[in-house]
Amino acid sequence: DAGVIQSPRHEVTEMGQEVTLRCKPISGHDYLFWYRQTMMRGLELLIYFNNNVPIDDSGMPEDRFSAKMPNASFSTLKIQPSEPRDSAVYFCASRPGGGHQPQHFGDGTRLSIL
């Protein structure tokens, strides 16, 4: 059974460029989450979806960040324009419905903005 799949695994780009991170959740999972991990702030929830609908985007740092989930098997997190302070590891996670179910994480995308 495939886990959560994220791409790319690493991304290095120059500031000002658009960055798109991709996530394929586990099939059948109703919830999808995007997190950012930095040394300074630890793991932060950016946004999450339930049945492809954004439920809470209060963690999205600013308008430069946007996330979409056009269907149950795909989500994107976009940063435009990117800045050096966006450098972090970005995780996608998914879980089935049911309160006791844990989240399953992808391997993360390490993003470096030069």
Place this chain on the structure above:
Amino acid sequence: AQTVTQSQPEMSVQEAETVTLSCTYDTSESDYYLFWYKQPPSRQMILVIRQEAYKQQNATENRFSVNFQKAAKSFSLKISDSQLGDAAMYFCAYRSALDKLVFGAGTILRVKS
């Protein structure tokens, strides 16, 4: 807002011995879930163990067990017979009915051979 505190930035344990990682949380909710995740250098986030707040019995998964003290809002992780592969960053996490996971700052566990 819920908060999760891991007061030990770093811990060390000798191989084959037992170590306990501390976690406390603050909430006014009565129904919630608690998790421990492990993040090795490969940076994967791996679920170690979970506990439902309504269950009084402490969760156990092989060498991993928790001491859940609901009144004290404490959720410590005990690793028995520590192995070199247990070396990682360990995160305690709280999930409320609103589905958000709140993570602690993490504890780095080093295992000495």
